[in-house]
Amino acid sequence: MNIPILYEDAEALVIDKPAGLPIDRPRAGGACLEDYLEDLKLGFQRAPLPVHRLDQDTSGCLLLARNPKALKRFSAAFEERLVEKRYLGIVDGVLEQEEGTIALSLSKVSTAKSGWRMIPARKGKPSTTHWRKLAEVDGRTLVEFRPETGRTHQIRVHAASGLGAALIGDPVYGSRKGAPRTMLHAAGLLVPRPTKDPIGAMAPLPADFAALGFGDA
Template sequence: MNMIPILFEDGEALVIDKPAGLPLDRPRAGGIALEDRLDSLKLGFQRAPSPVHRLDTDTSGCLLLARNPKSLKRFSKAFEDRQVEKRYLGVVAGPLSESEGTIELALSKISSAQGGWRMIAAKKGKPSVTHWKKLAEVDGLTLVEFRPETGRTHQIRIHAAAGLGTALLGDPVYGQKDSRAPRTMLHAAGLTVHREGKPPIVAAAPLPETFTRLGFTDG
């Protein structure tokens, strides 16, 4: 079992580079989940760390773990109070006519017996805001930087599909599967968490091989 890379470590926090394909919670069908790996991330502490926020199974990159209950409470509040800066990189399945912008769409959850649940843009939903910037275009695909202000479920995925008009490459829910992408092409590239009386937590996760294989670089 490969070690999960650690991007930041101090007495109250870890930031790991979560691999794509690793769910946080155990899937109904069984299989390995992050909860199985938490003991290996004690790093000398008696207590295993706890995830503060969520990343989709397909999404790779920066995931903040709290090393004790007090810091878990504090960091959770920082996310609620928007004291956290998040930077995502995504590949969308097509060109973009504009170079940057802001997407504001209220999001709501729907479910059906056939298709399961998904998020939709709906006036009565919860407000959500994402700033985006085009970084590069290769072979008709576009690398986009996303900086979400809010943290709604599937926010960037639905904002790409409904706000940019072109879904993330390989997204089976809001776009379609694609032979060029083994997964939904979204990566949590950077995370900054502000702390009172302490330096901020700052972490950056390198661009995965699934992105570089398509000809993209971060920088």
């Protein structure tokens, strides 16, 4: 598997993570990002480590730190909500509004039958996502999401419960129909640094977005 590098300097890499590649090893086994970290040393002694998470199905910008000090600083930037994140997703349906903000607190629930998932809950963790409609094709909408917070499955739940239109292909919050994976792409990342230029990267839309009629955003 070829993993494109979108940004590189002495302390950071941003890769274009392929859809379907999990960050952690699945319980059932199989490939994960760890298998490619040695190749991503690119002459450095240490293998880079992921700073944040992307779901297995989600493609796009993933920041890797090349040393422990950088990992600590970048992690703090995410925790302090200093990182600008831009996602693109295809939802099932046509949206009446052009843009808006979704503020739904999220909580984790688990059942023996269905496993775990995130749900809107007043006592959950506050979660905010700004969104904007970009294009419509065949009853589906390409949406730009800019999350302020970084809760697990935040955009997926906010699309389904906040917009009332789940992401195409989402097996948990949607119907699996329309695509072989959840159609969510981490299109842009901007990470500020106190003494250096910010880390900035953009990941082009993948081929499966273009196959659904959304080839440019």
